[in-house]
Amino acid sequence: MIDQREYPIETVIHVLGGKWKPIILWHLMDSDKRFSDLEKLIPGVSSKMLAQHLRNLQQAGIIERTVYPTVPPKVEYSLSEYGKTLIPVAEVMCDWGEGHNERKRDEPAS
Template sequence: MVNEAQNNKHYHCPVEVTLDVIGGKWKPLILWQLRAEKLRFSGLKRSMQGISPKMLTKQLRELEGDGLVLREAYPEIPSRVEYSLTEFGKTVLPVLDALFEWGNGYLEREYILDKNEEVKTADGISH
Protein backbone atom coordinates (compact mmCIF):
# COMPACT_ATOMS: atom_id res chain seq x y z
CA MET A 1 0.00 0.00 0.00
CA VAL A 2 1.37 3.38 -1.03
CA ASN A 3 0.91 6.40 1.18
CA GLU A 4 2.69 9.24 -0.59
CA ALA A 5 1.87 12.88 -0.05
CA GLN A 6 1.91 15.23 -3.02
CA ASN A 7 0.30 18.65 -3.01
CA ASN A 8 -0.92 17.90 0.53
CA LYS A 9 -2.84 14.88 -0.75
CA HIS A 10 -2.39 11.39 0.60
CA TYR A 11 -2.64 8.55 -1.87
CA HIS A 12 -3.17 4.93 -0.97
CA CYS A 13 -2.77 3.48 -4.45
CA PRO A 14 -0.88 4.41 -7.63
CA VAL A 15 -4.12 4.22 -9.62
CA GLU A 16 -5.54 6.91 -7.35
CA VAL A 17 -2.57 9.17 -8.19
CA THR A 18 -2.97 8.51 -11.91
CA LEU A 19 -6.67 9.35 -11.84
CA ASP A 20 -6.01 12.47 -9.79
CA VAL A 21 -3.40 13.75 -12.25
CA ILE A 22 -4.93 12.75 -15.61
CA GLY A 23 -8.48 11.80 -14.71
CA GLY A 24 -11.70 13.63 -15.35
CA LYS A 25 -13.62 14.51 -18.45
CA TRP A 26 -11.14 16.90 -20.06
CA LYS A 27 -7.54 16.17 -19.04
CA PRO A 28 -7.18 12.92 -21.01
CA LEU A 29 -8.68 14.62 -24.05
CA ILE A 30 -6.30 17.58 -23.76
CA LEU A 31 -3.34 15.21 -23.47
CA TRP A 32 -4.64 13.18 -26.42
CA GLN A 33 -4.90 16.32 -28.57
CA LEU A 34 -1.33 17.31 -27.68
CA ARG A 35 0.15 13.86 -28.33
CA ALA A 36 1.37 14.68 -31.85
CA GLU A 37 1.72 18.45 -32.07
CA LYS A 38 1.86 21.78 -30.32
CA LEU A 39 -1.48 23.54 -30.24
CA ARG A 40 -2.65 27.01 -29.43
CA PHE A 41 -5.51 27.59 -27.02
CA SER A 42 -7.93 28.17 -29.89
CA GLY A 43 -6.85 24.93 -31.57
CA LEU A 44 -7.46 22.96 -28.39
CA LYS A 45 -10.82 24.65 -27.86
CA ARG A 46 -11.87 23.92 -31.44
CA SER A 47 -10.91 20.24 -31.19
CA MET A 48 -12.76 19.69 -27.91
CA GLN A 49 -16.47 20.18 -28.29
CA GLY A 50 -18.26 21.34 -25.16
CA ILE A 51 -15.35 22.63 -23.07
CA SER A 52 -15.63 26.22 -21.88
CA PRO A 53 -12.66 28.56 -22.13
CA LYS A 54 -12.61 28.81 -18.33
CA MET A 55 -12.48 25.02 -17.90
CA LEU A 56 -9.83 24.61 -20.61
CA THR A 57 -7.68 27.23 -18.88
CA LYS A 58 -8.13 25.50 -15.51
CA GLN A 59 -7.28 22.07 -16.85
CA LEU A 60 -4.24 23.35 -18.78
CA ARG A 61 -2.94 25.09 -15.64
CA GLU A 62 -3.34 21.90 -13.60
CA LEU A 63 -1.58 19.80 -16.26
CA GLU A 64 1.18 22.40 -16.43
CA GLY A 65 1.48 22.40 -12.64
CA ASP A 66 1.80 18.61 -12.64
CA GLY A 67 4.58 18.84 -15.23
CA LEU A 68 2.74 17.18 -18.11
CA VAL A 69 2.10 20.21 -20.32
CA LEU A 70 4.46 22.97 -21.35
CA ARG A 71 3.07 26.46 -21.98
CA GLU A 72 5.25 28.53 -24.30
CA ALA A 73 4.44 32.22 -24.62
CA TYR A 74 6.09 34.07 -27.48
CA PRO A 75 6.85 37.79 -27.13
CA GLU A 76 4.90 38.83 -30.21
CA ILE A 77 2.06 41.17 -30.97
CA PRO A 78 -0.50 39.75 -30.96
CA SER A 79 0.70 37.36 -28.31
CA ARG A 80 1.02 33.70 -29.18
CA VAL A 81 0.90 30.82 -26.70
CA GLU A 82 1.46 27.19 -27.61
CA TYR A 83 0.90 24.08 -25.53
CA SER A 84 2.75 20.81 -25.87
CA LEU A 85 3.56 17.72 -23.86
CA THR A 86 6.69 17.81 -21.76
CA GLU A 87 9.07 14.86 -21.87
CA PHE A 88 7.43 13.69 -18.66
CA GLY A 89 4.00 14.30 -20.21
CA LYS A 90 4.91 11.97 -23.06
CA THR A 91 5.27 9.14 -20.54
CA VAL A 92 1.47 9.14 -20.21
CA LEU A 93 1.00 8.29 -23.90
CA PRO A 94 1.04 4.50 -23.37
CA VAL A 95 -1.75 4.96 -20.82
CA LEU A 96 -3.77 7.02 -23.31
CA ASP A 97 -3.06 4.50 -26.07
CA ALA A 98 -4.40 1.75 -23.79
CA LEU A 99 -7.52 3.82 -23.08
CA PHE A 100 -7.95 4.36 -26.83
CA GLU A 101 -7.65 0.63 -27.57
CA TRP A 102 -10.01 -0.31 -24.76
CA GLY A 103 -12.55 2.30 -25.88
CA ASN A 104 -12.29 1.18 -29.48
CA GLY A 105 -12.91 -2.44 -28.46
CA TYR A 106 -15.85 -1.36 -26.33
CA LEU A 107 -17.40 0.55 -29.23
CA GLU A 108 -16.95 -2.45 -31.52
CA ARG A 109 -18.56 -4.70 -28.89
CA GLU A 110 -21.49 -2.31 -28.53
CA TYR A 111 -21.86 -2.13 -32.32
CA ILE A 112 -21.95 -5.93 -32.54
CA LEU A 113 -24.44 -6.13 -29.68
CA ASP A 114 -26.62 -3.48 -31.33
CA LYS A 115 -26.51 -5.34 -34.66
CA ASN A 116 -27.49 -8.60 -32.93
CA GLU A 117 -30.39 -6.81 -31.24
CA GLU A 118 -31.53 -5.39 -34.59
CA VAL A 119 -31.48 -8.86 -36.15
CA LYS A 120 -33.37 -10.31 -33.19
CA THR A 121 -36.12 -7.69 -33.30
CA ALA A 122 -36.35 -7.72 -37.11
CA ASP A 123 -37.38 -11.35 -37.41
CA GLY A 124 -38.42 -12.13 -33.86
CA ILE A 125 -35.84 -14.90 -33.68
CA SER A 126 -32.65 -14.77 -31.71
CA HIS A 127 -29.61 -15.51 -33.88
Protein backbone atom coordinates in the same frame (compact mmCIF):
# COMPACT_ATOMS: atom_id res chain seq x y z
CA MET B 1 3.30 18.57 -1.68
CA ILE B 2 3.60 14.86 -2.48
CA ASP B 3 0.37 13.06 -3.25
CA GLN B 4 0.20 10.13 -0.84
CA ARG B 5 -2.76 8.16 -2.08
CA GLU B 6 -3.07 4.53 -1.09
CA TYR B 7 -3.50 3.13 -4.60
CA PRO B 8 -1.52 4.35 -7.62
CA ILE B 9 -4.70 4.32 -9.74
CA GLU B 10 -6.07 7.00 -7.41
CA THR B 11 -3.12 9.20 -8.33
CA VAL B 12 -3.82 8.66 -12.03
CA ILE B 13 -7.47 9.59 -11.56
CA HIS B 14 -6.52 12.62 -9.48
CA VAL B 15 -4.02 13.94 -12.04
CA LEU B 16 -5.80 12.94 -15.27
CA GLY B 17 -9.41 12.62 -14.17
CA GLY B 18 -12.26 14.61 -15.56
CA LYS B 19 -14.03 14.86 -18.85
CA TRP B 20 -11.55 17.09 -20.65
CA LYS B 21 -7.99 16.33 -19.47
CA PRO B 22 -7.59 13.07 -21.42
CA ILE B 23 -8.95 14.74 -24.55
CA ILE B 24 -6.58 17.69 -24.14
CA LEU B 25 -3.66 15.28 -23.79
CA TRP B 26 -4.80 13.30 -26.82
CA HIS B 27 -4.72 16.41 -28.99
CA LEU B 28 -1.32 17.49 -27.66
CA MET B 29 0.17 14.10 -28.57
CA ASP B 30 0.14 15.13 -32.25
CA SER B 31 1.67 18.57 -31.98
CA ASP B 32 1.83 21.78 -29.99
CA LYS B 33 -1.45 23.65 -29.91
CA ARG B 34 -2.61 27.15 -29.18
CA PHE B 35 -5.51 27.74 -26.80
CA SER B 36 -7.84 28.60 -29.70
CA ASP B 37 -6.82 25.40 -31.52
CA LEU B 38 -7.79 23.33 -28.48
CA GLU B 39 -11.11 25.17 -28.19
CA LYS B 40 -11.90 24.27 -31.81
CA LEU B 41 -10.77 20.65 -31.41
CA ILE B 42 -12.79 20.09 -28.22
CA PRO B 43 -16.36 21.21 -28.83
CA GLY B 44 -18.32 21.66 -25.65
CA VAL B 45 -15.44 22.71 -23.39
CA SER B 46 -15.81 26.21 -21.98
CA SER B 47 -12.88 28.61 -22.11
CA LYS B 48 -12.84 28.71 -18.32
CA MET B 49 -12.72 24.92 -17.98
CA LEU B 50 -10.06 24.56 -20.68
CA ALA B 51 -7.88 27.17 -18.98
CA GLN B 52 -8.34 25.47 -15.61
CA HIS B 53 -7.41 22.02 -16.95
CA LEU B 54 -4.40 23.39 -18.83
CA ARG B 55 -3.23 25.06 -15.61
CA ASN B 56 -3.71 21.82 -13.63
CA LEU B 57 -1.82 19.78 -16.22
CA GLN B 58 0.97 22.35 -16.27
CA GLN B 59 1.22 22.30 -12.45
CA ALA B 60 1.46 18.50 -12.58
CA GLY B 61 4.35 18.78 -15.05
CA ILE B 62 2.40 16.99 -17.80
CA ILE B 63 2.30 19.90 -20.23
CA GLU B 64 4.39 22.98 -20.91
CA ARG B 65 3.19 26.47 -21.75
CA THR B 66 5.46 28.47 -24.04
CA VAL B 67 4.95 32.21 -24.51
CA TYR B 68 6.53 33.70 -27.62
CA PRO B 69 7.52 37.38 -27.46
CA THR B 70 5.36 38.59 -30.33
CA VAL B 71 2.58 41.16 -30.62
CA PRO B 72 0.05 39.90 -29.85
CA PRO B 73 1.68 37.27 -27.61
CA LYS B 74 1.61 33.75 -28.97
CA VAL B 75 1.12 30.97 -26.43
CA GLU B 76 1.45 27.27 -27.23
CA TYR B 77 0.87 24.17 -25.14
CA SER B 78 2.81 20.96 -25.58
CA LEU B 79 3.46 17.71 -23.78
CA SER B 80 6.49 17.91 -21.50
CA GLU B 81 9.08 15.14 -21.63
CA TYR B 82 7.37 13.75 -18.54
CA GLY B 83 3.96 14.10 -20.22
CA LYS B 84 5.21 12.11 -23.20
CA THR B 85 5.51 9.08 -20.89
CA LEU B 86 1.69 9.02 -21.00
CA ILE B 87 1.56 8.42 -24.77
CA PRO B 88 1.74 4.60 -24.55
CA VAL B 89 -0.84 4.66 -21.76
CA ALA B 90 -3.20 6.81 -23.86
CA GLU B 91 -2.73 4.56 -26.89
CA VAL B 92 -3.56 1.43 -24.89
CA MET B 93 -6.62 3.13 -23.41
CA CYS B 94 -7.74 4.20 -26.90
CA ASP B 95 -7.33 0.63 -28.19
CA TRP B 96 -9.37 -0.65 -25.26
CA GLY B 97 -12.06 1.97 -25.94
CA GLU B 98 -12.28 0.96 -29.60
CA GLY B 99 -12.63 -2.70 -28.63
CA HIS B 100 -15.26 -1.84 -26.05
CA ASN B 101 -17.25 0.20 -28.59
CA GLU B 102 -17.09 -2.70 -31.09
CA ARG B 103 -18.22 -5.11 -28.40
CA LYS B 104 -21.17 -2.88 -27.58
CA ARG B 105 -22.10 -2.56 -31.29
CA ASP B 106 -21.97 -6.34 -31.73
CA GLU B 107 -24.21 -7.07 -28.75
CA PRO B 108 -27.78 -7.95 -29.65
CA ALA B 109 -30.28 -5.20 -28.88
CA SER B 110 -32.36 -5.91 -25.83
